[in-house]
Amino acid sequence: MSTSQPGPAPARGTNRGPAQSNGGRHARQGQRQGRRGSGRGEQFMVPRAEFRSYYGRPVIKEPVWKEPDVPAYLFFGGLAGASSVLAAAAQLTGRPGLARAAKAAALGGISISTVALINDLGRPARFHHMLRVFKLSSPMSVGSWILSAYGPAAGAAALSDFTGILPAAGAAATAGAALLGPAVTTYTAVLLCDTAVPAWHEAHREMPYVFAGSAASAAGGFALLAAPAREAEPARRLAIVGAAVELTAKKLLERRLQSRAEPYQTGRAGALLRAGEIVTFCGLAGAGLSRRSRAGSAVSGLALLAASALTRFGIFEAGRISARYPEYTIVPQRERKQAREAEAGAAGRSGRP
Amino acid sequence: MSSTERPGLTGGADPAERAGWGEHPPRMGFFTDTSVCIGCKACEVACKEWNTVPEDGLELTGMSFDNTIGLSASTWRHVAFIEQQAPVGVPALPTLPAVPGQAAGIRGGLSGPAVPGPDGVDGAMRWLMSSDVCKHCSEAGCLDVCPTGALMRTEFGTVVVQDDVCNGCGYCVPACPFGVIGRRADDGGAHKCTLCYDRLGVGMEPACAKACPTDSIQFGPLDELRERARARVNDLVEAGHPEAQLYLEGADNGIGGAGAFFLLLDEPEVYGLPPDPVVPTRSLPRMWKHAGLAAAGVGAMVLTAFLGSRTDVR
Numbered sequence: 001m002s003t004s005q006p007g008p009a010p011a012r013g014t015n016r017g018p019a020q021s022n023g024g025r026h027a028r029q030g031q032r033q034g035r036r037g038s039g040r041g042e043q044f045m046v047p048r049a050e051f052r053s054y055y056g057r058p059v060i061k062e063p064v065w066k067e068p069d070v071p072a073y074l075f076f077g078g079l080a081g082a083s084s085v086l087a088a089a090a091q092l093t094g095r096p097g098l099a100r101a102a103k104a105a106a107l108g109g110i111s112i113s114t115v116a117l118i119n120d121l122g123r124p125a126r127f128h129h130m131l132r133v134f135k136l137s138s139p140m141s142v143g144s145w146i147l148s149a150y151g152p153a154a155g156a157a158a159l160s161d162f163t164g165i166l167p168a169a170g171a172a173a174t175a176g177a178a179l180l181g182p183a184v185t186t187y188t189a190v191l192l193c194d195t196a197v198p199a200w201h202e203a204h205r206e207m208p209y210v211f212a213g214s215a216a217s218a219a220g221g222f223a224l225l226a227a228p229a230r231e232a233e234p235a236r237r238l239a240i241v242g243a244a245v246e247l248t249a250k251k252l253l254e255r256r257l258q259s260r261a262e263p264y265q266t267g268r269a270g271a272l273l274r275a276g277e278i279v280t281f282c283g284l285a286g287a288g289l290s291r292r293s294r295a296g297s298a299v300s301g302l303a304l305l306a307a308s309a310l311t312r313f314g315i316f317e318a319g320r321i322s323a324r325y326p327e328y329t330i331v332p333q334r335e336r337k338q339a340r341e342a343e344a345g346a347a348g349r350s351g352r353p
Numbered sequence: 354m355s356s357t358e359r360p361g362l363t364g365g366a367d368p369a370e371r372a373g374w375g376e377h378p379p380r381m382g383f384f385t386d387t388s389v390c391i392g393c394k395a396c397e398v399a400c401k402e403w404n405t406v407p408e409d410g411l412e413l414t415g416m417s418f419d420n421t422i423g424l425s426a427s428t429w430r431h432v433a434f435i436e437q438q439a440p441v442g443v444p445a446l447p448t449l450p451a452v453p454g455q456a457a458g459i460r461g462g463l464s465g466p467a468v469p470g471p472d473g474v475d476g477a478m479r480w481l482m483s484s485d486v487c488k489h490c491s492e493a494g495c496l497d498v499c500p501t502g503a504l505m506r507t508e509f510g511t512v513v514v515q516d517d518v519c520n521g522c523g524y525c526v527p528a529c530p531f532g533v534i535g536r537r538a539d540d541g542g543a544h545k546c547t548l549c550y551d552r553l554g555v556g557m558e559p560a561c562a563k564a565c566p567t568d569s570i571q572f573g574p575l576d577e578l579r580e581r582a583r584a585r586v587n588d589l590v591e592a593g594h595p596e597a598q599l600y601l602e603g604a605d606n607g608i609g610g611a612g613a614f615f616l617l618l619d620e621p622e623v624y625g626l627p628p629d630p631v632v633p634t635r636s637l638p639r640m641w642k643h644a645g646l647a648a649a650g651v652g653a654m655v656l657t658a659f660l661g662s663r664t665d666v667r
Contacts, residue, residue, distance in 0.1 A: 051622065053625070054433060054435070058532060059622070060527065060530060061527060061532040061533075061535060063527040064523040064526050064535075081651070086655055089656070089659050093659055120522075120523070121522055122520070122536050122540075123521040124520075126501075126520035127520060129501040129503070129519075129520040130522070135497075135499075137497040137634055137637060138498045138499060138500045139637075139640075140524050141500035144500055181651070182648035182649065185647075186651070190637070190641060193640055194498060194528065194633050194637055195494075195633050196494060196527060196528060196630075201636070204636055204639070208644040208646070208648075209650065211647065212647040216655070234658040235658070238654060238655055238658035241654045241658060319527075323527060326622075333629035333630070336629050337628050340629075
């Protein structure tokens with residue numbers, strides 16, 4: 001176990017708090033508690049559910065994906081994908097400076113993202129095995145194929161723009177990258193959610209919208225920072241719209257999950273996401289108010305980039321926490337099972353002659 | 354359509370056939386009858402020896418006799434030990450019918466003399482033991498999400514990792530609803546129980562089942578095992594053990610049925626098993642739909658940003 005589970009794991013043989021071993025019939029009972037109250041002062045109105053577990057050990061395995069590799073892969077991929085759409089639109093509307101900045105973000109972003117992904121592999125030299133098969137059932141397979149088409153397109157678009165050679169091919173590459181870019185921003189949400197990790201899987205409805213908003217906000221933020229001021233208005237608007245979408249989707253996620261959103265609200269994950277929200281608000285306000293200030297725009301753009309990264313790190317951490325403690329796996333499953341059994345029992349009774 | 358009703362992408366009643374095997378042997382699997390497990394850990398040892406699975410930590414946990422902790426990349430059989438105060442009046446477990454080639458009269462569920470319990474209730478101490486293993490799901494999360502094709506379905510309906518293909522992406526690890534598969538830090542690859550694919554190929558039973566002295570681990574065609582398990586659980590319930598239950602024996606669960614199922618004497622979570630596991634891929638079509646809508650949303654956001662922004666170009 002110690003060699004196969006890198007990364008932080010609960011100390012061996014230690015129970016987190018309430019799972020006593022008194023030798024009784026309910027020896028492995030526990031309660032949902034511990035990280036409550038360290039949130040933003042909100043008290044959860046749901047009763048504390050009792051659960052039983054095997055010595056407080058996790059039921060599922062915590063992801064072996066590393067930090068910062070995987071959250072960075074998510075963030076830079078999002079920045080790249082949305083930047084490609086921005087670049088194409090800027091080129092179409094005659095804003096070459098904005099287009100160039102966005103193309104640079106796309107090339108830089110996707111390069112860092114891909115390197116981070118490969119670096120996270122247990123056997124990086126075999127990264128090309130990702131392209132042995134195409135499987136719709138594997139978001140990582142789908143994503144690898146998207147990346148293998150998108151990466152070269154984003155690269156060609158940027159290089160043609162920087163060097164001025166093959167402008168027609170560059171335009172085609174810009175269009176291709178813009179078509180694939182949105183997929184690059186959202187497939188990663190499916191990648192996280194298609195796991196047994198409770199906080200990720202249960203959030204699968206909202207996660208793609210969180211990622212899309214976060215990506216748009218980052219792309220707009222980078223362009224605010226790097227594009228000529230007279231062409232930056234669409235980037236400003238994109239940053240604002242993206243940040244608003246991200247904040248809204250996150251709120252909807254927390255509202256729907258109710259008490260199951262706890263991993264997103266407490267501990268280090270909660271702190272990262274709260275910091276992300278605050279920085280997003282600052283960036284939003286700054287982007288809205290700094291139309292006449294080059295420096296103000298740059299700082300706002302930087303804030304939105306940071307906020308997007310904080311969101312990805314927070315979501316990643318929330319998933320790890322929800323895998324680490326068994327109650328996040330056991331309690332919803334137990335409730336689901338009991339509800340189903342109650343329903344079957346009721347149906348059985350009413351069906352009797 | 355509800356996501357839990359939808360057949361999985363790679364599962365179904367006959368997973369080997371769905372995986373493209375034409376003529377193939379019957380689906381083989383394990384029935385682990387925990388009521389006769391004596392906690393000898395012969396299965397753990399036999400598995401390690403046969404499959405040359407490396408050592409993975411020699412520590413004392415304080416978790417009863419369990420110092421193995423759980424399944425992982427380098428632990429493919431894990432015996433759980435649970436010490437409980439048995440309720441008053443729980444009768445001794447009935448003996449198994451004699452099996453050819455094996456001594457009759459094996460009785461599991463060790464129980465001692467009645468002693469006062471900590472909560473003032475008299476009752477004997479009850480020791481639950483259970484040998485856990487990969488479930489070889491009909492709809493296997495690890496297999497679904499593997500991007501390299503390293504994880505494959507065998508002609509026996511089991512799920513194995515091809516080590517020479519695996520690139521260590523680690524996706525299978527959080528995709529398993531049971532926390533079975535893991536990634537080794539030293540070789541970077543994912544590993545798990547193969548149901549002794551090499552032994553099956555030459556008509557032998559897996560090492561753990563071969564080594565089990567009480568036939569707690571039974572190996573065979575899944576259909577036969579299911580019949581035997583239903584008879585056994587009926588015997589136990591009639592003998593006064595209403596808590597005896599089969600875990601994952603049918604196809605009506607979130608993984609479309611398992612190649613390894615269990616007879617338990619308490620709720621699954623007490624043994625470290627998920628009470629209602631669902632393969633994550635069941636919701637995947639819905640996830641792709643939302644991802645598609647969100648991707649269109651990125652286009653819409655950019656469009657919004659450019660509409661009415663014409664005036665700033667000077």
